[in-house]
Amino acid sequence: xxxxxxxxxxxxxxxxxxxxxxxxxxxxxxxxxxxxxxxxxxxxxxxxxxxxxxxxxxxxxxxxxxxxxxxxxxxxxxxxxxxxxxxxxxxxxxxxxxxxxxxxxxxxxxxxxxxxxxxxxxxxxxxxxxxxxxxxxxxxxxxxxxxxxxxxxxxxxxxxxxxxxxxxxxxxxxxxxxxxxxxxxxxxxxxxxxxxxxxxxxxxxxxxxxxxxxxxxxxxxxxxxxxxxxxxxxxxxxxxxxxxxxxxxxxxxxxxxxxxxxxxxxxxxxxxxxxxxxxxxxxxxxxxxxxxxxxxxxxxxxxxxxxxxxxxxxxxxxxxxxxxxxxxxxxxxxxxxxxxxxxxxxxxxxxxxxxxxxxxxxxxxxxxxxxxx
Amino acid sequence: xxxxxxxxxxxxxxxxxxxxxxxxxxxxxxxxxxxxxxxxxxxxxxxxxxxxxxxxxxxxxxxxxxxxxxxxxxxxxxxxxxxxxxxxxxxxxxxxxxxxxxxxxxxxxxxxxxxxxxxxxxxxxxxxxxxxxxxxxxxxxxxxxxxxxxxxxxxxxxxxxxxxxxxxxxxxxxxxxxxxxxxxxxxxxxxxxxxxxxxxxxxxxxxxxxxxxxxxxxxxxxxxxxxxxxxxxxxxxxxxxxxxxxxxxxxxxxxxxxxxxxxxxxxxxxxxxxxxxxxxxxxxxxxxxxxxxxxxxxxxxxxxxxxxxxxxxxxxxxxxxxxxxxxxxxxxxxxxxxxxxxxxxxxxxxxxxxxxxxxxxxxxxxxxxxxxx
Numbered sequence: 086x087x088x089x090x091x092x093x094x095x096x097x098x099x100x101x102x103x104x105x106x107x108x109x110x111x112x113x114x115x116x117x118x119x120x121x122x123x124x125x126x127x128x129x130x131x132x133x134x135x136x137x138x139x140x141x142x143x144x145x146x147x148x149x150x151x152x153x154x155x156x157x158x159x160x161x162x163x164x165x166x167x168x169x170x171x172x173x174x175x176x177x178x179x180x181x182x183x184x185x186x187x188x189x190x191x192x193x194x195x196x197x198x199x200x201x202x203x204x205x206x207x208x209x210x211x212x213x214x215x216x217x218x219x220x221x222x223x224x225x226x227x228x229x230x231x232x233x234x235x236x237x238x239x240x241x242x243x244x245x246x247x248x249x250x251x252x253x254x255x256x257x258x259x260x261x262x263x264x265x266x267x268x269x270x271x272x273x274x275x276x277x278x279x280x281x282x283x284x285x286x287x288x289x290x291x292x293x294x295x296x297x298x299x300x301x302x303x304x305x306x307x308x309x310x311x312x313x314x315x316x317x318x319x320x321x322x323x324x325x326x327x328x329x330x331x332x333x334x335x336x337x338x339x340x341x342x343x344x345x346x347x348x349x350x351x352x353x354x355x356x357x358x359x360x361x362x363x364x365x366x367x368x369x370x371x372x373x374x375x376x377x378x379x380x381x382x383x384x385x386x387x388x389x390x391x392x393x394x395x396x397x398x399x400x401x402x403x404x405x406x407x408x409x410x411x412x413x414x415x416x417x418x419x420x421x422x423x424x425x426x427x428x429x430x431x432x433x434x435x436x437x438x439x440x441x442x443x444x445x446x447x448x449x450x451x452x453x454x455x456x457x458x
Numbered sequence: 459x460x461x462x463x464x465x466x467x468x469x470x471x472x473x474x475x476x477x478x479x480x481x482x483x484x485x486x487x488x489x490x491x492x493x494x495x496x497x498x499x500x501x502x503x504x505x506x507x508x509x510x511x512x513x514x515x516x517x518x519x520x521x522x523x524x525x526x527x528x529x530x531x532x533x534x535x536x537x538x539x540x541x542x543x544x545x546x547x548x549x550x551x552x553x554x555x556x557x558x559x560x561x562x563x564x565x566x567x568x569x570x571x572x573x574x575x576x577x578x579x580x581x582x583x584x585x586x587x588x589x590x591x592x593x594x595x596x597x598x599x600x601x602x603x604x605x606x607x608x609x610x611x612x613x614x615x616x617x618x619x620x621x622x623x624x625x626x627x628x629x630x631x632x633x634x635x636x637x638x639x640x641x642x643x644x645x646x647x648x649x650x651x652x653x654x655x656x657x658x659x660x661x662x663x664x665x666x667x668x669x670x671x672x673x674x675x676x677x678x679x680x681x682x683x684x685x686x687x688x689x690x691x692x693x694x695x696x697x698x699x700x701x702x703x704x705x706x707x708x709x710x711x712x713x714x715x716x717x718x719x720x721x722x723x724x725x726x727x728x729x730x731x732x733x734x735x736x737x738x739x740x741x742x743x744x745x746x747x748x749x750x751x752x753x754x755x756x757x758x759x760x761x762x763x764x765x766x767x768x769x770x771x772x773x774x775x776x777x778x779x780x781x782x783x784x785x786x787x788x789x790x791x792x793x794x795x796x797x798x799x800x801x802x803x804x805x806x807x808x809x810x811x812x813x814x815x816x817x818x819x820x821x822x823x824x825x826x827x828x829x830x831x
Binding site for chain 2: 094095099116217219222334335390392409
């Protein structure tokens, strides 16, 4: 079932780049935020992995929808929705921010862009944070407008990203710092552009403002790629797992708190900051999380796609579960992300994975990002 | 692009019935509420249409997730979320209910099941109403628990549904009234079962409580099908369009209000009922909606899949758009649902459809459900 046909309708929204990725041979889509996300092109996942690590790719990540908060209470609502301390956040900053409910369950893990003191974009993972923000704003009587911006992110990822971007936008793009954004210009229109992206290979995310402008931006970058081995791409599962990048809905759900997701550094826990879920999160912090996300490297031939959590066993007892897994050509073994009980989460612990092909494979718990050959 | 491969991961959840529909040759999925929905089997959509109209089908509609409200303020929160008057609602009743925001924009169109005076299920279309309800409850300080129930709807649809259900649950199922539910029993476990479903061919929806119980219920129904030409099925686009059944995300989005969606009969508009969006909705009602959903029958050979709204032209000017369309073997013409401006929404109006294959096809506005051969 790893690949099944997807029926597309208006409900599964196209992006401004859909026509471009179709022309370039996109082979499948996922659905994120009611929007289609390319999941592969003509290359294999392994070929795509090596390309991403060596060259530069254009990614249609229009599915990273922007929930915009603006108005007098925008900063207050933004802070209520995350344990991350936004008090010192600067305009031009991107902030990775867990979002939690009153029980400290993970609702999302967006990157927040602070556009102005009273204006924010939440660049969201797969859940309708628009509805959460609107519900809170209405329920609390806040003076804030919450809507989905007509903004369609386009990512440039890979070690030659700066070279490609400089050809289109000038050398100044090289000065954009990590998780900061600048306002670039193309054909008289401004593009909020951050050094960020869902890989560990460097690059940018262009927050293209206006569906009608998207194809023009794609084409300008595409046409500038001569000699850079530029290709269309998409988030790569091998690279993501090795890099320890979490995917909301896969590694974490509402059943997980940010501490067990390894996100403690984004959580203000001293009680001085008011946000939803703060008391619950502090209680968890006091006793320590019961389980934690870890890397896992395991043996056997290439594992199947992980479509539901796989039991992770130690001495015949389940001590966690695998949430994402794939064969790594670099390690020449399978790599995975797993949630593991406290007593067993030390690096080096030997485990057995019960994959959904019915086979058991032995492995060992590792650090994230994974250090390897 | 109408059919593209779908990558399945934990984020796109399987249902208790996924293994069963796979064994029966499911050919594709859609994604609804982060859950996979079968979109076809080995038959064509046309063959499936005739089968549904003549026999009985089992549908995996586990994607119709249940947002449960329970507690002292459950009824209050339920009423706040819909313009439908719930004051006289009875336990055992199912209520189709538009949900709107403060601007009267459609957020969802669930069926609400009143389980008790202080307990409701919202059987939702594709949007995270859990987050809307949780945000409102928290923001307003309501005494209500909001969560997603471990309930996985299974639909029995088609004219022989009563016969199939009676074989498994006894003759008393025939007495269940339309949009009422009863509590049936199988192997000692209770199943809330309503006479309802996303077709006009009659049938039931079984709200199977417990993922672990799902396959057992499916199998009991499947094994009882001898001589009834029972098969696996799914919502059928031809039947849905002819029947005028709307799909949230296709026919309506937050940009639409319930009046233009033809849902006025579910809206209490006299000002005596307090719900979110009431003032905005009353203002729209006073001046009348600017556009309305209509049926459309149009010429030419079989149209392509409608992946984005198609312009609907009258005398060279756009006067609306088509949201869903397909060839109808019964009408031997294309059928569609369309949103049409007030001046032109009369039945019989001649229009021209600009399909996404670049071709223009002439048609005429019709009533819903469509009366035909």
